Amino acid sequence: MRLKSIEICKILTDEWMTRGVKTNDQFAVLTDEISLAWAGMKTKDYKKYKDLKKENLRDNMTNLELVLNMLAEASTTEISQAKQPKTFPENKKVARQGGAVAGKARKAIEIKSGRSVISPENHLKRIQNKRD
Incomplete structure (x- = not known):
């Protein structure tokens, strides 16, 4: 799934270019x-919430x-392909x-679910802890 995520990001990056x-x-x-629209916080704040430095x-x-x-x-890629934004504000x-x-x-x-989807949990750290 993580590889598919990278692929989707690359397709979006190509679309933006x-x-x-x-x-x-x-x-x-x-x-x-x-990030702000779906998670309610900017990337920097999201990383801080998860206690990430350079990860x-x-x-x-x-x-x-x-x-x-x-x-x-x-969804952003799909909407961009349909609307074909021409300016940076339109892309935003x-x-x-x-x-x-x-x-x-x-x-x-x-x-x-009655629970927050946004988690301070670190997926990689959780996997490493399971291995130890």
Whole structure:
């Protein structure tokens, strides 16, 4: 599943490049828009919540967090291909819309389960602890 997540991210990155997104700062802003829309926090804050320093956030997401992140990125790609944004502000709007799709799913899961989907748990650390 984690490899599929990387593939979905790459497809989105390629889509953004097609739509004129060029700088690392622009990619970071769009990624933050998606994260904020689905998880309720920007990437930096999400990493802080999980007590990550330089580790990769995606590698440390729970399976459900990862699935929702994949939904957010795949939805953003789909919306971008349909709407074909031409400016950075248009790309930001599309990123928010794609993230919101997963945000609605997250909220529905939380209502049904009575628990937060966003977890301070570190997936990689949990796996390493199981091995020890």
